[in-house]
Amino acid sequence: MSDAIRTSKELVVDPYSIPLDGNFNVAQSHLFEQNAHWAYFERLRKEAPVHFCEESEFGPYWSITRFEDIMQVDTNHKVFSSEGGITLGDQDEDFTLPMFIAMDPPKHDDQRKVVSPVVAPINLVKLESTIRARAANLLDALPVGEEIDWVDRISIELTTQMLATLFDFPFEQRRKLTRWSDVATANLEQGIIESEDQRREELIECLTTFTEIFKERQQTPGDNDLITMLAHGETTKDMLERPMEFLGNLILLIVGGNDTTRNSISGGILALNQHPDEYQKLRENPGLIASMVPEIIRWQTPLAHMRRRALEDTVIGGKTIKKGDKVVMWYVSGNRDESAIETPDKFIIDRAKPRQHLSFGFGIHRCMGNRLAEMQLRIVWEEILKRFDTVEVVGAPAYIRSPFVKGYAHLPVVLHKK
Amino acid sequence: MTTVTFVQFSGETKTVDGDNGDSVMKIALDNLVPGIDADCGGECSCATCHVLIESEWMSRVGTADDQENAMLDLNPDREPNSRLSCQIAVTDELNGLVVNLPEFQY
Numbered sequence: 001m002s003d004a005i006r007t008s009k010e011l012v013v014d015p016y017s018i019p020l021d022g023n024f025n026v027a028q029s030h031l032f033e034q035n036a037h038w039a040y041f042e043r044l045r046k047e048a049p050v051h052f053c054e055e056s057e058f059g060p061y062w063s064i065t066r067f068e069d070i071m072q073v074d075t076n077h078k079v080f081s082s083e084g085g086i087t088l089g090d091q092d093e094d095f096t097l098p099m100f101i102a103m104d105p106p107k108h109d110d111q112r113k114v115v116s117p118v119v120a121p122i123n124l125v126k127l128e129s130t131i132r133a134r135a136a137n138l139l140d141a142l143p144v145g146e147e148i149d150w151v152d153r154i155s156i157e158l159t160t161q162m163l164a165t166l167f168d169f170p171f172e173q174r175r176k177l178t179r180w181s182d183v184a185t186a187n188l189e190q191g192i193i194e195s196e197d198q199r200r201e202e203l204i205e206c207l208t209t210f211t212e213i214f215k216e217r218q219q220t221p222g223d224n225d226l227i228t229m230l231a232h233g234e235t236t237k238d239m240l241e242r243p244m245e246f247l248g249n250l251i252l253l254i255v256g257g258n259d260t261t262r263n264s265i266s267g268g269i270l271a272l273n274q275h276p277d278e279y280q281k282l283r284e285n286p287g288l289i290a291s292m293v294p295e296i297i298r299w300q301t302p303l304a305h306m307r308r309r310a311l312e313d314t315v316i317g318g319k320t321i322k323k324g325d326k327v328v329m330w331y332v333s334g335n336r337d338e339s340a341i342e343t344p345d346k347f348i349i350d351r352a353k354p355r356q357h358l359s360f361g362f363g364i365h366r367c368m369g370n371r372l373a374e375m376q377l378r379i380v381w382e383e384i385l386k387r388f389d390t391v392e393v394v395g396a397p398a399y400i401r402s403p404f405v406k407g408y409a410h411l412p413v414v415l416h417k418k
Numbered sequence: 419m420t421t422v423t424f425v426q427f428s429g430e431t432k433t434v435d436g437d438n439g440d441s442v443m444k445i446a447l448d449n450l451v452p453g454i455d456a457d458c459g460g461e462c463s464c465a466t467c468h469v470l471i472e473s474e475w476m477s478r479v480g481t482a483d484d485q486e487n488a489m490l491d492l493n494p495d496r497e498p499n500s501r502l503s504c505q506i507a508v509t510d511e512l513n514g515l516v517v518n519l520p521e522f523q524y
Contacts, residue, residue: 071458071461071463074463075461075462075463075485077488105488109488109491112492113491113494116492116494117494120494120495120522120524121521121522121523121524122521122522353459355455355456355457355466356457356458356459360457360464362458362461362463362464363463363489364488364489364491364492366463366464366465366492368492370524371522371524
């Protein structure tokens with residue numbers, strides 16, 4: 001596999017040693033894999049907060065790196081369109097998956113409205129005891145005092161169980177959901193898939209599986225699951241006639257509920273290990289979990305960016321963005337912008353306004369599952385604190401090789417009992 | 419000075435003072451009224467300061483503009499008297515305003 005033979009790491013160039021011109025490119029996967037992107041963004045924020053990169057593997061694009069400028073782009077959906085894709089890379093032209101995150105109003109609004117009630121707070125209340133019981137089971141089964149991979153044992157397993165619950169997906173086959181999520185977002189150099197053909201093949205299998213479930217739920221509606229909602233929603237009940245749209249929305253829900261929460265669960269462990277004083281504060285006052293959860297989501301920023309395309313010439317931060325240009329909002333940078341957030345590089349579990357971060361985006365595309373994500377993190381931390389004095393990180397984390405999904409492939413830990 | 423009464427979903431009420439020109443959202447936050455999250459800080463872009471205007475105040479408070487409508491539309495619990503409290507600036511005319519808080523913010 002390409003991943004296996006990629007043994008030498010690419011050299012990371014000091015961002016202050018190169019000219020800040022049109023070749024300055026922060027969208028390089030290896031920077032994220034080596035956790036070396038921070039200084040690039042710091043320089044951009046200070047010296048060129050709205051910056052045009054003329055050439056990259058994704059073509060030319062603008063980087064927006066300050067909190068306020070990102071807010072301005074994110075809230076102006078009339079000028080900054082989501083049609084055609086919301087990540088740096090364009091979709092495979094022969095295999096385009098329409099999904100509402102990558103649509104503009106009114107279609108976006110119609111489709112989002114159908115599925116958003118499933119993650120409405122009133123429904124989350126019903127899910128809480130299930131999530132807690134599953135988290136407790138997982139944590140109780142973990143070996144104490146020996147090295148384990150937190151990512152695989154907890155972060156992936158817990159989010160996958162949650163997804164299976166939301167879809168009412170066959171529980172014993174739940175790791176298929178993880179696989180489809182990984183396949184959908186992987187770039188070829190990660191080694192998760194060998195080719196675009198393989199990606200298509202596996203995603204078609206996802207479509208086939210869910211088509212069967214959809215047909216079942218048309219006949220026999222489930223209690224409150226996402227597929228039942230799609231199968232009976234006014235604007236989505238005929239979605240099987242538009243299979244690519246069905247698949248697109250499935251992938252959106254699978255990826256949206258998977259990578260992001262997974263990497264925030266891992267990120268919280270790493271953040272507390274890097275800030276032992278905060279870990280001590282938490283042990284002494286578990287009530288701080290409420291403000292720690294949004295702080296984890298800010299500190300981790302599990303999606304590094306969202307992309308838009310300008311529908312007309314417009315000025316942001318004094319720079320003229322031309323109609324048709326790609327515009328990348330680097331949430332990962334805005335969340336570390338000291339003009340908006342005090343001592344942003346520090347992880348502080350009792351910040352004054354912890355929910356004022358960019359990780360969920362703002363405006364009409366704001367994360368639909370934000371409350372679900374927060375609830376999952378809250379429960380997992382409540383259950384961790386009941387059982388373990390410390391979840392100790394015992395080795396270097398392996399970071400994901402992507403400028404989009406910002407997270408961890410592995411995180412070695414040892415558990416210490418309370 | 420204008421007073422605003424916040425009615426919690428539980429029925430509990432709290433009446434507080436605000437300065438003219440301040441938003442209902444800011445008045446709630448300044449007075450530690452629970453139930454308003456205000457994630458975006460008052461930019462009409464997160465819809466977590468949702469309130470339901472008491473009917474007799476509807477005409478004086480007025481209606482949402484396009485941007486606010488777009489954000490309110492994200493909320494499956496939207497009602498005809500739904501507004502985002504960051505978009506309502508208090509004036510003498512709104513002295514005594516009563517707003518109800520929803521069970522949840524999204």
